Structures are given as C-alpha cells and as structure tokens.
Amino acid sequence: SFFRLYSHIFRHCPLFCLSFASVLLESGRKGVLLSTMAHLAVPQADPGKPQSPMSPSVPIFGDDTEVQQGGSKHTQADFNVERLPGANYPSPLAGIYPVREHYRKIIYQSTLGSSFDPLGFDMAGPHARLHFNPAETTVGIVTCGGLCPGLNDVVRELTIFALNVYKVKRVIGFKYGYRGLRDVGIGDAIDLTPAVVDQINQMGGSFLGSSRGHAPDKYADEMLRNLEKLGVNILFTVGGDGTQKGSLTLKDVAMKQNKNISFVGVPKTIDNDVAFIQKTFGFETAVNESLVALSAAWAEAKSAMNGVGIVKLMGRSSGFIAAKAALSFGSVHIVLIPEKQIALDVVLQLVDRRLQHDTYCVVVVAEGFGQDYFPDLGTDASGNKKLGDIGVFLKEKIDEHMKKKYSDYTVKYIDPSYMIRSCVATGADACFCLQLANFAVHEAMFGSTGCLIGFWNNNFTAVPIKLCVSKRKMVNLNGDLWRSVREITVSLTDSKLVEQDYKDAEAASVEDLG
Secondary structure: HHHHHHHHHHHHHHHHHHHHHHHHOOOOOOOHHHHHHHHHOOOOOOOOOOOOOOOOOOOOOOEOOOOOOOOOOOHHHHOOOOOOOOOOOEEOOEOOOOEEEEEEEEEEOOOOOOOOOEEEEEEEEOOOOOOOHHOOEEEEEOOOOOOOOOOOHHHHHHHHHHHHOOOOOOEEEEEEEHHHHOOHHHOEEEOOHHHHHHOHEEEOOOOOOOOOOOOOHHHHHHHHHHHHOOOOOOEEEEOOOHHHHHHHHHHHHHOOOOOOEEEEEEOOOOOOOOOOOOEEEEHHHHHHHHHHHHHHHHHHOOOOEEEEEEEEOOOOOOOOHHHHHHHHHHHOOOOOOOOOOOHHHHHHHHHHHHHHOOOEEEEEEEOOEEEEHHHOEOOOOOEEEEOOOOOHHHHHHHHHHHHHHHHOEEEEEEEEEEHHHHOOHHHHHHHHHHHHHHHHHOOOOOOEEEEEEEEEEEEEEEEEEEHHHHOOEOOOOHHHHHHHHHHHOOOOHHHHHHHHHHHHHHHHHHHHHH
C-alpha cells in the first residue's frame, strides 16, 4: 500500500518525492529508498503514442555531461568527504546562527527517469562542534594557476571570515602559488588581516600572486615541513584542476605522516569545467565581459560587405563560455567548441552559408577547438597540453577562403582572453565568491579535508577532490544549452552532414549514459 501511494504521489508531485528521498538518504535509510523507487509504476513506452518526457525510453539530459541518467557509475563512498578525527570544541557560532549536529545530503541526480540513484553530496555549512580550537588555529591561503575574476574576493573573505567570525589566531598568505610553500618562496609569506585585504576585491588579478609548476607531487615533504614550521592547521587552495590535484597530494602525504592539517579547496576555473560542481566563480564574469568583444566583432562585421568577425574565448576542454556568451549576445552565427570538433572545410562552408543569407558573419571559437589542426606542442609547467592559437589560424584560413570567393570582404579578429581573466568580478560573482569562502571556512574548522566547496541544486556542498578531478565537465551536445546554440546559429542543408551531426550527438549521449 505504501509503494502504491508513493507511486501515485510520484506521478503527480515528483518534487515532493525528491524531498522525501533526500530525507531518507540523510537518515541513512538507503535500502528503504531503493525499495521505494524500485516499486514506482513508471509506464512503458507505447510505440503508437507520443513519448512522454518521463518515459524510460526518452532520456533527459542536462546542459553538461555530468549526470548519469541511466544510473550512476559511482557509489556513495565516492561522495563522502574525509574528516580529521575528533570534534571536541564548541563552535563560536552556536546560539548565534543555526548550526548542524549532523550532515544533510543534497541529491546528486536531480531528474527522474527510468532509474533513480540516491547518491548525495554533503551539504556544507556551520557545525555545532569543531575539530580545531579557533584560538589555536593558523590558516594558510594559496592561489595557483591562471588569473580569474574573483580571486581577490575569495582571499579577502577567507581572511575576514576566519578572523572575525571564528576568531582564529592567524591567517597567512603564501605568494605566487605553490612556489610560496617551498623553501625558495616561504620567506615571502605575509600575514593577512582585515586591514590588509580590505580593498583587494576592488582590483583584478591576484593579490597573493599566482604561478604554474612547483607541483606538490614533487615537493610535498618540503611544503609540509614549511607549513608545520609556521603552525598552519588549515590550508585553503584556490585554483583549478591542477591546483586541487596538488592539494589532494598534500592531504594524502600529511595523513601518512599523521599531520593534523586540513586541506580545503575553492574551485577556480573560468571555464566552469570542474566535474560534480554546477558553477565555479569567475565564469559569470567571463561571459559578461565577453559581450564587449562580441559587440566589437559584430560592429566590424556588420559595417562591411561580407564582413566576418571572429572572437576567441577561453575554454581549453569545455565550451561553456563560448556557448553562454553566444546565447547572451544573440547575434552570433557560428559557435565552435572543443566538444564538437569539425573539419576546417565545414567551418568555411558554414561561413559561406551565413553570407548567402546576409552580408556579415560573427564567429565565436573556444581556444580548445580545432587542436587536431596543429602538431603536438608539448605541455606547460603545470602539465597542461599547450594549445595552438586557433583564433589566429582561423583568421588566416577564413581570409584565404574569402579572397578566393569574394571581391569585397573583411575579416577582423579579437582575442579578449587576458582582458577578461584579469578583470574585477561582477556583483553576482563577487557574492558567490564570498559564500564559497564562508562555506570553506565552516568545513575546514569542522575538520573536513581533501574536499572542495561546490554548488549543486542551489546548495553549497562539500565534494571530495578525488571525485572532482576524476573527469572534466563538458558541454552535452544533446542538452538544452547546445540545442539553444544550434537554434540561433547557421547549419548546412547537406543531408549527409546534418545526419552525421545528429549521429555524433546521439553517440555522445549514449556515452553519457555509460
């Protein structure tokens, strides 16, 4: 009777059922939840009737390739965050703000289809008991990798929140990335106070400086020795994929050496490509600032007969900035992203197709697109593959093509990358940075380690770094985001090309399903 009732409610109010599932998951009753979901009466598709979006044979896709609609490849153990043993100190927030005695879970798979896997992230937030005694706690902060809007906002709030709210003993800023933890850079470390960081959010770049290289997998012992000399109990690592892999290495080595240090990351990637996290800071600012370059490219192209404006945007492996910027601006006709590699002659055909309908064309290309056009260029100091300059390449190739076919034409190219990544965060991004920093302090004081502060289903989460670096988030070619891009951009009417395009998208979606 319970299962029949739940099935009836599920069909008419699935959101209520999601909340109910969250409660069961939080209380540890995964078996009950699995049994309940197994008895849901989901009707089989009738070949003679239109398919419902909830039908098992019609998968539902998000904007990225993360959620496994057909059943997750992961287990709950992959989502569980490590904690340093012991929580012996009362939180100074108790009695002032709501604090948690137990963890709540945020359901990972937020859509209901043919199966439902009740995996959950730990909801980040303030805890009633702490692992670290605030009065004896020293906090360290390091920023690594490329620049990104919001870096200084995060550093500022980590400092102010740790000192003013938790009343920690000291906050230290390490200069120029992981170099600052080594013997060669440890002498440059500075004390951070509210007065020191007061206005740094009003400037772009990184107040602490940043660098690539100096990987902890080579220098972990040296770095931990320096952290221990300074009495650092918590290290906040602000950076992307490589930075957080380094943080995970430090955590693993510290645990083997029985060092009582927490390592908590704040994910910084302008490309928004961190897996198991829906949004990273800097991304929204990057999309917003991209519109300036798109407006200039549009004006140049629109003002000429057969004008082509090309804008290269960031996106080494994922095309989220290019896709969102194109949708935000609207008047973009070709969008090229790493997830959808196409031949150069097809790109040129798309330009021709646009110019058959109007006198100008605007092209947006993500930096990671078309890398198969170039030879292997090796890797940089952080181990990332060096990219060929696809923007310059396309400008030259389109110019050559236009010269052969059009008597009057112009090709203009704009690369705003360094202008975008070094600017000040927008208001919404700055607010997001502040909250990420606050939640990072909450989790670190509790003793969480080897984790990132993420954002999922409008909640801040604690996510194991190991899970986040296991893959890269990419645009789903069969999702709503890319469909919207396709709807406003040009396509070829060659049935073979169109058919192949849909086959590629279908193959990508099948891969997502595992």
